[in-house]
Amino acid sequence: MTGTDEPPVTPARVRSIPALPKAHLHLHFTGSMRHSTLLELAERDGIHLPTSLTDEWPPELSTMDEKGWFRFQRLYDVARSVLRTEDDVRRLVLEAALDDAADGSVWTEIQVDPSGYGARFGGITAFTDLVIDAVREASERAGIGMGLVVAANRTRHPLDARTLARLAAQYAGRGVIGFGLSNDERRGDTASFAHAFSIAERAGLALVPHGGELRGPEHITQCLDHLHPSRLGHGVRAAESEAVLGRIADTGVALEVCPTSNVSLGVYATFEEVPVRQLVAAGIDVALGADDPLLFGSRLAGQYNVLRAAQDMSDAELAELxxxxxxxxxxPSDLVSDAVAGIDAWLASPPPDAP
Known part of the structure; x- marks a missing residue:
């Protein structure tokens, strides 16, 4: 070795992220599609895809202005358009379940807005029936538990959200476990969706709207005031307000944090900036999610891996997440108990090649 040679780098001894049992609580229906499936279905039906979904995938995205969100939504709509048959829907759900199982998920909650598919699949009720059956079948084949969240679109009229809330309520305990509110949180009046969330709340559904990613702490406060969430999709910008952090912790609302989404959409410039440790230190439960793997190019295990790499998170911290x-x-409670025991066993096991 010369005086200028660097000593060889010894690979860190770390436990396998896919071997860590975990739940996936923030996954969108179309956004869960495999990129290879998108390409195959588009070729089958002669659907032209933009280069950002082919040669330049995953696309370069930023939604911090209206034009950026429009581009993101356009890509999402193009991806939705390749789903033409019942078999396509079943394939998407099965592949999402298999991918999550491979990443260590023991329970996945997938959310869908039936109004985006009803016209092609015989109405929102028929489509919901199809997805519930696809989820049941995929759960059995992939060997993981699954639940369905019906999500309204905040860019549509609040009356549409009430219709979807009633639909979700009809299926409470029969495949549907929650009710959400998605799309560009800078649009629509959050308070106007309160009635829809009241319908879902009376039915005993989990209330899981989006908030606190594209808008700051003041919008999180609106969500807490009017929608009474049990979990909040994203919520990372609570870190900008100690008062809002305290309120989230005091009310016991969990946050579904999606690091690759945050960076891909321009909310944060780097993974180092995603405030996971700050949220946890404030006493808030954080669940990592992939959001839209099709557009962000990273699935569930990737969220844990980027925090390990970018924020030097220990295996103990990842296990707690x-x-x-x-x-x-x-x-179900027995699945939760078994998963927690599996997490403890993962952490208690020695890292690979450890003495």
């Missing part, structure tokens, strides 16, 4: 994801899920 997994525990919180499982405990804040709407999985």
């Amino acid at each position: 997994a525990r919180m994801s499982v405990r804040r899920s709407y999985a």
Whole structure:
């Protein structure tokens, strides 16, 4: 070795992220599609895809202005358009379940807005029936538990949200476990969706709207005031207000944090900035989610891996995130107990090649 040679780098001894049991609580229906499936279905039906979904995938995205969100939504709509048959829907759900199982998920909650598919699949009720059956079948084949969240679109009229809330309520305990509110949180009046969430709340559904990613702490406060969430999709910008952090912790609302989404959409410039440790230190339960793997190019295990790499999170910290994801899920109690035991066993086991 010369005086300028660097000593060889010894690979860190770390436990396998896919071997860590975890729950996936923030996954969108179309956004869960495999990229290879998108390409195959588009070729089958002669659907032209933009280069950002082919040669330049995953696309370069930023939604911090209206034009950026429009581009993101356009890509999402193009992806939705390749789903033409019942078999396509079943394939998407099965592949999402298999991918999550491979990443260590023991329970996945997938959310869908039936109004985006009803026209092609015989109406929102018929489509919901199809997805519930696809989820049941995929759960059995992939060997993981699954639940369905019906999500309204905040860019549509609040009356549409009430219709979807009633639909979700009809299926409470029969496949549907929650009710959400998604799309660009800078649009629509959050308070106007309160009635829809009241319908879902009376039916005993989990209330899981989006908030606190594209808008700051003041919008999180609106969500807490009017929608009474049990979990909040994203919520990372609570870190900008000690008062809002305290309120989230005091009310016991969990946050579904999606690091690759945050960075891909321009909320944060780097993974180092995603405030997971700050949220946890404030006493808030955090569950990592992939959001839209099709557009962000990273699935569930990737969220844990980027925090390990970018924030030097220890295996103990990652295990605690997994525990919180499982405990804040709407999985059956026996599945939760088994998963927590599996997490403890993962952490108790020695890292690979450890003496």
